[in-house]
Amino acid sequence: NAGVMQNPRHLVRRRGQEARLRCSPMKGHSHVYWYRQLPEEGLKFMVYLQKENIIDESGMPKERFSAEFPKEGPSILRIQQVVRGDSAAYFCASSSGEVYEQYFGPGTRLTVT
Amino acid sequence: KQEVTQIPAALSVPEGENLVLNCSFTDSAIYNLQWFRQDPGKGLTSLLLIQSSQREQTSGRLNASLDKSSGRSTLYIAASQPGDSATYLCAVRRATDSWGKLQFGAGTQVVVTP
Numbered sequence: 001n002a003g004v005m006q007n008p009r010h011l012v013r014r015r016g017q018e019a020r021l022r023c024s025p026m027k028g029h030s031h032v033y034w035y036r037q038l039p040e041e042g043l044k045f046m047v048y049l050q051k052e053n054i055i056d057e058s059g060m061p062k063e064r065f066s067a068e069f070p071k072e073g074p075s076i077l078r079i080q081q082v083v084r085g086d087s088a089a090y091f092c093a094s095s096s097g098e099v100y101e102q103y104f105g106p107g108t109r110l111t112v113t
Numbered sequence: 114k115q116e117v118t119q120i121p122a123a124l125s126v127p128e129g130e131n132l133v134l135n136c137s138f139t140d141s142a143i144y145n146l147q148w149f150r151q152d153p154g155k156g157l158t159s160l161l162l163i164q165s166s167q168r169e170q171t172s173g174r175l176n177a178s179l180d181k182s183s184g185r186s187t188l189y190i191a192a193s194q195p196g197d198s199a200t201y202l203c204a205v206r207r208a209t210d211s212w213g214k215l216q217f218g219a220g221t222q223v224v225v226t227p
């Protein structure tokens with residue numbers, strides 16, 4: 001049973017470009033969470049999605065960031081017009097229910113040059 | 114507003130000693146608490162999940178206790194090994210709103226020396 005998959009593992013973007021981060025949850029999991037870990041900081045919640053629905057986006061920056069979890073395919077975290085401050089590790093987690101254990105993927109490390 | 118604090122921020126012990134890692138939270142209305150391990154440049158590995166109704170949870174050399182009323186959890190690692198070197202994170206899930214999200218502490222960085 002494969003765990004949570006994230007790709008790419010490393011992503012380098014120039015300022016102003018778009019970054020697309022993908023997350024495939026564990027088999028049987030329909031709840032996906034995105035977290036961000038800035039350098040020298042702890043993990044911060046960004047968004048919680050179920051299939052085709054955003055449940056809680058209270059941690060998402062108001063501009064440039066969006067997330068989706070379509071009926072088919074992986075969840076996507078999209079960052080438009082990236083800036084240096086977006087450089088961080090982005091982690092995806094999945095669970096079989098909103099109060100159940102969350103399992104984390106290996107993360108995508110985004111570097112903005 | 115929930116705040117999660119982990120003390121100490123860093124810890125170095127010789128191999129064989131027991132490790133004691135502390136986690137405190139300001140709002141006792143939690144649904145559960147989860148302990149994770151993070152290796153450098155890697156993702157998070159879930160170690161233990163304690164429901165709010167439980168006092169402790171055990172897995173092998175790991176034991177986690179929870180005192181919800183005082184807002185504290187402690188992770189004990191018995192007979193530490195160099196392979197236990199990592200950053201340990203605790204995270205709480207609120208019992209009221211926003212059930213889905215975890216709120217993390219900043220972590221305790223552990224080094225076990227041979």
